Amino acid sequence: LVDVNVHPTKREVRLQNEGRFFDAVQHACWTALQESAPSALAPLGSRAPALGPTIEARAEALPGFDSAGLPPFSPRPASSPPEADPQLREAAHWRYLGQAHNRYLVVETGAGLAVLDQHAAHEKVLYGRYLARLASNAAPALPAQGLLAPLLVEVPPALLEALEDAGGAMAQLGFEVEAFGVGTLRCSALPIGLPISAVEATAIDILSSWQERGATESGRRHRVAASLACHSAVRFGDPMDPSEVVALLQDLAGTEGGITCPHGRPTVLLISESELLAAFDRR
The missing domain is CATH 3.30.1370.100 (MutL, C-terminal domain, regulatory subdomain)
Incomplete structure (x- = not known):
């Protein structure tokens, strides 16, 4: 028996024998899978090298959504590039060196080094994405x-x-x-x-x-974009996969509005080579 009155808009039903229904669906799925021919694998040489889980895969695999993963990266059309901040415009070309204390991302820039606050940087990227969606309807x-x-x-x-x-x-x-x-x-x-x-x-x-x-x-x-970006961004203290960092840097290069996150926190500390030389008494 099926009770169709458990939801006011009929979007849910209650089954009297839920276990038997589940078994029937499971059996039908297994039967269909066993009878279908497996897909042919692509030649080994044609497969792209695996560099670890992508941001898309990691975000979709979040168990129960109780961790802060990265939403899928959406490449922007080359025909209409955004007005990137001058200090961040080259971020897509920075070379990732590593993560410190699961909080900071260390990269090599063309002019020296940069240290990024991973949460603030990701928050800035998401804020721009959410704000653009809200503004365009x-x-x-x-x-x-x-x-x-x-x-x-x-x-x-x-x-x-x-x-x-x-x-x-x-x-x-x-x-x-x-x-x-x-x-x-x-x-x-x-x-x-x-x-x-x-x-x-x-x-x-x-x-x-x-x-x-x-x-x-x-x-x-x-306010809405800033709130959702803050709550969805990678946490300050979470480990990040190198592939996630590379995608984050690519996104960061196209952001607008200076180098701060929507709450005013700096996203990156830039250290020039001349500052490094002076700090080590090399000049």
């Missing part, structure tokens, strides 16, 4: 991950009044939410890379920005 929304079990998030009841106005922006960023009783949001999908632990704070930030009196549209977009 583009569809489809940013990549999202549907949740196997919907997440119930408690928010101040007064903030739910802003959901009708903020819902469009949340959908563009990858949220799928609806009011679920008094003071509760029901989340069916989240932006890729946003940890479960940060959903409540991010949702409250977004709803608060739409409820704020006198706030401008651009001010709301800035």
Whole structure:
């Protein structure tokens, strides 16, 4: 038997014999896989060398979304390059040397060395990406991950009044939410890379920005993009794969707005070769 009245919009049903249903689906899948012919492998020489997990793969493989992975890198069209900050324009050509204390990225530049705050740098990249999406009202929304079990998030009841106005922006960023009783949001999908632990704070930030009196549209977009970027960026203290760092540097080279993150924290410390020579009494 199937109970179709467990959800007001009929998006969920309850099965009386859930285990038997699962077994039937599993058996059908295994049968189909066993009867299908395996795909031919490409010749060894034609395969691209594996340099470790890509950002896309790592982000999609986040268990339960309870860690801060990197959202997929989207190359920008060469025909319309962004106005990059002069100090960061060459970041795509910097040579990555290593990670210090799981907090700082050390790179060799054409003029010396640079040390990056990994969280602030990634936050700056994500902020630009989210802000551009909100400003363009583009569809489809940013990549999202549907949740196997919907997440119930408690928010101040007064903030739910802003959901009708903020819902469009949340959908563009990858949220799928609806009011679920008094003071509760029901989340069916989240932006890729946003940890479960940060959903409540991010949702409250977004709803608060739409409820704020006198706030401008651009001010709301800035606050929403900054909040989501901060909560989704790689943590200050997380290890990073070299392939992730290379992709981050490529993205950073195309960012605008100086060298700071949206909260005003510097993203990079540049040290010229002349400063190094002077520090070691080589001049």
